[in-house]
Amino acid sequence: MTDPVLSVRNISKSFGALKASDEVSIGLLPGEIHALIGPNGAGKSTLISQIAGGLRPDSGTVEFLGQDVTTLGTAARARMGLARSFQVSSVVPDFTVLQNVVLAVQGATGHWMGFLRPVMKATGLTEAAINFIDQVGLTGRYTIHAADLAHGERRKLEIAMALALSPKAFLLDEPMAGLGVEGTGEMTKLLDQLRHKAPILLVEHDMDAVFKLADRISVLVYGRVIATGSVDEIRTNSEVQRAYLGEEAVL
Amino acid sequence: MLRERILNFVFAFGLLAVPLIAYVSDAPFVITLATKVAILALAGVGLNIALGLGGLISLGHAAFFGIGGYAMGILASHAQSYTLLTTWPFEIAGTKSMLIIWVVALASSGLAALIIGALSLRTSGAYFIMITLAFGQMLFFFAISWPAYGGEDGLPIYLRNGFPGLNTLDPIQFFTITYVILGLALFLSSRLSKSRFGLALQATRQNPERVEAVGMRPFNIRLTAFLISGMITGLAGALFADLNRFVSPSMFSWQTSGEIMVFVILGGVGRLYGPVAGAALFILLEHWLGGINDYWQFLLGLILLGVVLFARGGLIGTLVGREVAHD
Numbered sequence A: 001m002t003d004p005v006l007s008v009r010n011i012s013k014s015f016g017a018l019k020a021s022d023e024v025s026i027g028l029l030p031g032e033i034h035a036l037i038g039p040n041g042a043g044k045s046t047l048i049s050q051i052a053g054g055l056r057p058d059s060g061t062v063e064f065l066g067q068d069v070t071t072l073g074t075a076a077r078a079r080m081g082l083a084r085s086f087q088v089s090s091v092v093p094d095f096t097v098l099q100n101v102v103l104a105v106q107g108a109t110g111h112w113m114g115f116l117r118p119v120m121k122a123t124g125l126t127e128a129a130i131n132f133i134d135q136v137g138l139t140g141r142y143t144i145h146a147a148d149l150a151h152g153e154r155r156k157l158e159i160a161m162a163l164a165l166s167p168k169a170f171l172l173d174e175p176m177a178g179l180g181v182e183g184t185g186e187m188t189k190l191l192d193q194l195r196h197k198a199p200i201l202l203v204e205h206d207m208d209a210v211f212k213l214a215d216r217i218s219v220l221v222y223g224r225v226i227a228t229g230s231v232d233e234i235r236t237n238s239e240v241q242r243a244y245l246g247e248e249a250v251l
Numbered sequence B: 001m002l003r004e005r006i007l008n009f010v011f012a013f014g015l016l017a018v019p020l021i022a023y024v025s026d027a028p029f030v031i032t033l034a035t036k037v038a039i040l041a042l043a044g045v046g047l048n049i050a051l052g053l054g055g056l057i058s059l060g061h062a063a064f065f066g067i068g069g070y071a072m073g074i075l076a077s078h079a080q081s082y083t084l085l086t087t088w089p090f091e092i093a094g095t096k097s098m099l100i101i102w103v104v105a106l107a108s109s110g111l112a113a114l115i116i117g118a119l120s121l122r123t124s125g126a127y128f129i130m131i132t133l134a135f136g137q138m139l140f141f142f143a144i145s146w147p148a149y150g151g152e153d154g155l156p157i158y159l160r161n162g163f164p165g166l167n168t169l170d171p172i173q174f175f176t177i178t179y180v181i182l183g184l185a186l187f188l189s190s191r192l193s194k195s196r197f198g199l200a201l202q203a204t205r206q207n208p209e210r211v212e213a214v215g216m217r218p219f220n221i222r223l224t225a226f227l228i229s230g231m232i233t234g235l236a237g238a239l240f241a242d243l244n245r246f247v248s249p250s251m252f253s254w255q256t257s258g259e260i261m262v263f264v265i266l267g268g269v270g271r272l273y274g275p276v277a278g279a280a281l282f283i284l285l286e287h288w289l290g291g292i293n294d295y296w297q298f299l300l301g302l303i304l305l306g307v308v309l310f311a312r313g314g315l316i317g318t319l320v321g322r323e324v325a326h327d
């Protein structure tokens, strides 16, 4: 058995009376895509935030690369290689594509205390950034402002920024959301390549994509993981059928 | 981009040409006005780093302006009365040396910026505006009730402080000092905006969550911006006090904070030369409108309203278009 890259142990988080995470445990093994599915409001994004560091769990621990990171801030976790994308694309709107990725390259090194030399003329940074932009298929779009990108391109830009962190794990919150058939196909292909760089914890509503990509699936309902297993196990799990899949009639 | 550079050059050249012409035609009052523009523009350049690049709406920059002013006032008053500032733990004497005064002004306003920033940057939006305002007001009332250095009446300094090799009492020579410092601050500000720090700061203004997700802490970035910003405004305060040979609590007043912000907004928030254009416009309006009408502040208010409603890019933005530098 290989050690998990990421393990979440018994995490709970309440918003008032609402239990958004209820004793959640979930692991991410090297090389795998672990999909996290569940109905709207199940607590998927809340869980991602607790893993990434934006939200502190009420109890439970997050372990990343063998280290307890539960009390570590978001920035420190990112520098360790925990790379995320947001459910609603989150980039720097007035920056160009290149500036966005240079920002991420610079962030990964933790070195932002340069005050006099122009950062966009630091060839080490820009060359690395261009390489990441090319990897996600945004070649030639370097000088377009992020605000002017098409929705799907902005999703890819987020992936390029994640790549810049020398990721040891990806946390992707609904990367296919709003992409359409063609965009979803492209993103599926991209994620299939990403898994060779680092394992992916993938929150996704698109079941075709999930079944195509996932090695394992966990199902979250009302803040609880009701099942974890292989694609086939989850497809045939009756509790899952009732709680989630049946209701959406995707099978 | 090119148009903005040309316009910047026009402003830089204009601010130099006016006092030179005034010097030749023996109009020292005009030189003093130009000096005032240079100093107030410097204060605005400081604020513009926090406000324009960082999006930090500080209504408390009078704190740094005043601290710079009092750094000058306290040091110079001890020098002119031949008394010591302190005798314990070691003796500190006053000074009439501008260079030493500048270093003290930079250090003390920087320290204040660190403290005020560390406390106020934990909040955002209206709370941040209110807390910075409150710190400015605290210092204002402290200055009023501190009798050792003039209290409410302020503190006159009889002779302008000295600079090696120059006669600082000669208006054109003192102007030159302020002009060179303004130029250095603009150079620094321009480099800063394109540096690693500038990239991080401008990203933090737009999307702090994203900045954090790629490994940098918005708080640290903002605090650094606040520090640099406060120091530059503090240096302007020391020069302003030297220009007037007088410091008073009004340097700490919220009106002062407001005026510094008005320079930035009039000229164009986030534009390199915005504070220069804004301060020049402000002083011209004050001089012209103030001469014909007692209610010039009312007219200034109308102009400000017009800028905010119809010309968001300020004077510079209106003249060169909306495009902001991205190189």
Ligand SMILES: Nc1ncnc2c1ncn2[C@@H]1O[C@H](COP(=O)(O)OP(=O)(O)OP(=O)(O)O)[C@@H](O)[C@H]1O
Binding pocket: A015, A018, A020, A038, A039, A040, A041, A042, A043, A044, A045, A046, A047, A087
């Ligand atoms: N900061 C918050 N304060 C209060 N309630 C919150 C907060 N964040 C999330 N919630 C609530 O917690 C529950 C889980 O939300 P979450 O966004 O994690 O769901 P999700 O599984 O990501 O849903 P979706 O599929 O719609 O993205 C929801 O009921 C939501 O309203």
Ligand SMILES: [Mg+2]
Binding pocket: A044, A045, A046, A087, A173
């Ligand atoms: Mg969600």
